[in-house]
Amino acid sequence: MNSETLRQLLLDSQLAWSLALIASVILVRYLLTHAFRKTSWPRQDIRRRVHMVHNFGNLIMVIGLFAIWVSELRNFALSIAAFSVAIVIALRDVVQCLVGGIYQAGMRSFTIGDWVKIGEQFGEVIDNNWLSTTLLEIDPHGLGNGYTGTTLYVPNSVFFSQPVKNLNFMRRYIEHTFSIVRENKGENPFAIKAFITQRVLEHCESFKDVAERYCKLIESRMGVDLAGTEPKIKITTSELGHDVVTITLFCPREDATDIEQKVTEDFYRFWYGPKATDTASSTLPAAGV
Structure with a gap:
């Protein structure tokens, strides 16, 4: 042989x-x-x-x-010793992805199921291997689950060039901010502030205790001081001179849209509901004062 x-x-x-x-x-x-x-x-x-x-x-x-x-x-x-330089150049991207995967595993910046933002990509991590990270895309401006149905495959090499933000603590509760714009018809816009504050508190009463505990948990885990769970009402004007009421509240992500709609309904009921004219007029200063 x-x-x-x-x-x-x-x-x-x-x-x-x-x-x-x-x-x-x-x-x-x-x-x-x-x-x-x-x-x-x-x-x-x-x-x-x-x-x-x-x-x-x-x-x-x-x-x-x-x-x-x-x-x-x-x-x-x-x-192939003579071709080693060419091979290194050809495999540069693969090596960068491999090293990026090792870097992420060492940093433990996220795990499967976390919500993360990598550069401009925002989604839930559903897989992570040596070369790439797979995200189920989430609309950063959407509420509820906010899934777009798009799957993102992010090469691990981006961990060296893009910031990675772990948003998992804001997955259940978010600080939701929305604005209501209304043309001023001579009423004092601050007349509605106390009413809206009370209505927001009523809408948030069912989860108030859980929200406070979750807020404290986030502060403890992340070592930061959050703004708290109390709703914040701010009244400003737009470039066109319209009244702008901005409401900020700490609430469950899936309830944010529903609460926003209820508060908007309360807002318009205050101005245009029964006896709204009398209520708004009583807030105006008397003539000659």
Whole structure:
């Protein structure tokens, strides 16, 4: 048996072991993933476990293939020494993504299920591997869940050039601000301030205690002082001279739109509801005063 025949047999055995390793890893990964998705665990826990299985399976596959082909890789590396510079340049982006993934894992800036903002991209992290991070896009100006239905694949190399903001603490409760603009018809706009403040407090009464505890939790975890849970009413004027009432409140994200609509309804009922004219007129100063 000559050296060429021996080498061919060695390559055939390495190829067979490689295919067996890949098939085994894929089969085990599929079975574990299928088993996790059949459980009654919370959706985020299932995602985390599936994510761990995929990454661990990929790691085993890479280490196994490297162990099987180490002799061939050594010979291959020696044979391409003259082209090493070109290979480094060609794989620069891949290396940057790999190093970015290691950097993010070391920093632990986010995990599966967190809401993050990477540069201008805003979404929920649904997968994170060595090369890229997958986000389920969320409309930064939307309320409720705010999912747009778009999946974003962000290369890990952006962690070196773009800021990463973890917004997970603002996932349940947000500081929601909205404005109501109304043409001034001679009434004092401050006449509505006490009424609107009272109505906002009534709308927020059901979750007031939970909001205060959650606000304190955010302050404790992040080491910052928030503005608090009390609603804030500010009255200004627009460039056209219209009255602008700006309301800021700390509320559950999914309730923000509903509360905004209720407060807007209260606003217009105050000015245009029954006896609104008498109520507004009583706030004006008497003539000759």
